[in-house]
Amino acid sequence: MxxxxxxxxxxxxxxxxxxxxxREFGFMxxxxxxxxxxxxxxxxxxxxxxxLISSVLHRHHHGEDMHIWPRLLERCPEEILPLVHGMEGHxxxxxxxxxxxxxxxxxxxTDAGVAHRxxxxxxxxDLLPILTEHLGMEERFVLPxxxxxxxxxxxxxxxxxxxxxxxxxxxxxxxxxxxxxxAPSAVQDALNNIPEEARPVITxxxxxxxxDYAERVYGTRTPPFGSSRARTKVS
Ligand SMILES: [Fe+2]
Numbered sequence: 001m002x003x004x005x006x007x008x009x010x011x012x013x014x015x016x017x018x019x020x021x022x023r024e025f026g027f028m029x030x031x032x033x034x035x036x037x038x039x040x041x042x043x044x045x046x047x048x049x050x051x052l053i054s055s056v057l058h059r060h061h062h063g064e065d066m067h068i069w070p071r072l073l074e075r076c077p078e079e080i081l082p083l084v085h086g087m088e089g090h091x092x093x094x095x096x097x098x099x100x101x102x103x104x105x106x107x108x109x110t111d112a113g114v115a116h117r118x119x120x121x122x123x124x125x126d127l128l129p130i131l132t133e134h135l136g137m138e139e140r141f142v143l144p145x146x147x148x149x150x151x152x153x154x155x156x157x158x159x160x161x162x163x164x165x166x167x168x169x170x171x172x173x174x175x176x177x178x179x180x181x182x183a184p185s186a187v188q189d190a191l192n193n194i195p196e197e198a199r200p201v202i203t204x205x206x207x208x209x210x211x212d213y214a215e216r217v218y219g220t221r222t223p224p225f226g227s228s229r230a231r232t233k234v235s
Pocket of ligand 1: 060064
C-alpha cells in the first residue's frame with residue numbers, strides 16, 4: 001500500500017530530530033565543563049549522555065546515507081551534486097570527532113581527571129560548529145529535495161529501520177528526547193512510524209522518561225529549549 005503524507009510532513013519530522021540534536025549537543029560543553037576533578041559519578045553520567053546522543057546521531061546519518069542520498073543522486077543529480085561534496089565532508093569530520101570522543105570519554109571515565117575532561121570538551125567545541133552547519137544546510141537545501149523526490153513509504157522505511165536498530169529498551173527514551181521540542185503534528189507523524197500496539201505505551205512513557213533523564217543530566221525535568229543559541233565555547 002502506498003502511504004502519503006501532507007506536504008511538509010517529512011520536513012517537520014527532520015527538523016524535530018535536528019532540534020533535539022541542537023539542544024542535546026549544544027549543552028554538552030557546559031555539562032562537561034561543570035564536572036569537577038575526580039567526580040567519577042558525574043563524569044559517568046555525562047559520558048553516558050554523550051555516548052547515547054552520539055549513537056542516535058550516528059544512526060540518523062547512517063539512515064540518510066542509505067535511504068536519502070543515493071535516491072537523490074539518482075533522481076535529481078543536477079540539484080544534489082553541488083551539495084554532496086560539502087555534506088560528505090561534514091559526515092566524515094563528524095564521524096572522526098565521534099571516534100575521538102569515544103577514546104577521550106573512555107580515558108575520562110577512568111579518573112574523571114581535568115586533563116581528560118578538557119580533551120572531551122575541546123573535541124565537542126570543534127564538533128559543534130560543523131554539526132550546526134551540517135544540520136542547517138540539510139534543512140535549507142536538502143529538505144526541499146526530499147519533499148519533492150522521496151516518497152512517504154521510502155521515508156517511513158528509513159525511520160522504521162532506524163527504530164529497529166535502536167536497542168528496544170532505549171526506544172521510549174529516544175522518543176522522549178526527540179518529542180520534547182516537537183510540534184504536535186511532527187510528534188504524531190513520528191509515532192505513526194511505530195507499530196500501532198506500541199504507540200500508547202511510548203506516548204505515555206516517553207515524556208516521563210525524558211523528564212527523569214533530563215533531571216539526572218541537567219538537574220531539571222524541563223531543560224531550556226534554547227536550540228538556536230550557539231554554545232560552542234565555555235572554557
Ligand atoms: Fe538529518
